[in-house]
Amino acid sequence: MHTLTLTLALLIAATGASAQTPAPAAKKELVARLLKLQQPGIEALARAMAEQPAAQLLDRADVILPNAVSADRRETVAKEIQADTAKYLNETVPLVTTRAVKLAPTTVGSLLEEKFSEAELLQIVTLLESPVYAKYMQLTGSMQKALQEKLLADTRGTVEPKLKQLEQSISKRLGGPATPAASVPAKPAGK
Numbered sequence: 001m002h003t004l005t006l007t008l009a010l011l012i013a014a015t016g017a018s019a020q021t022p023a024p025a026a027k028k029e030l031v032a033r034l035l036k037l038q039q040p041g042i043e044a045l046a047r048a049m050a051e052q053p054a055a056q057l058l059d060r061a062d063v064i065l066p067n068a069v070s071a072d073r074r075e076t077v078a079k080e081i082q083a084d085t086a087k088y089l090n091e092t093v094p095l096v097t098t099r100a101v102k103l104a105p106t107t108v109g110s111l112l113e114e115k116f117s118e119a120e121l122l123q124i125v126t127l128l129e130s131p132v133y134a135k136y137m138q139l140t141g142s143m144q145k146a147l148q149e150k151l152l153a154d155t156r157g158t159v160e161p162k163l164k165q166l167e168q169s170i171s172k173r174l175g176g177p178a179t180p181a182a183s184v185p186a187k188p189a190g191k
Helices: 002-020 024-068 071-106 108-115 118-129 131-173
Strands: none
Touching: 024 071, 024 108, 024 118, 071 108, 118 131
């Protein structure tokens, strides 16, 4: 009787283990579908990584330009810098985004395979492919804009005086005249 119970327990454990072990091909297919659904986000991350250093260089150039270049050449040099930056972005952004998409299966995909079961991956894919989820995501920009507009209207009277006070304090500490603060933006920033 003991042997029969032990055999049954081993059979149940083996059956349960094999039922829990995901079929590698099915799991890989779900990860591939998930990566395809996430490709715009992967590309956006890569684009931001390529654009950030250029934006920082442009910001520094804007600060240095007035002191480093004579007034009669500033506009020309600024246009040249803009052209150089555009060339960099035109060459670099596609390279980095293409490479990110190629690296995603071995980085993001590996993590997904490791951390999620086949059933969990199927739930994620089903959610992301859902027309209701797509509709919701299309509304996020509108929802964000509506909240920003209302928040701006509700807090402008409180925030503007504080912003003016901060700007005057900073200006005073830097040894400059107390300048009026730029008002809180009339429009919310884009998404």
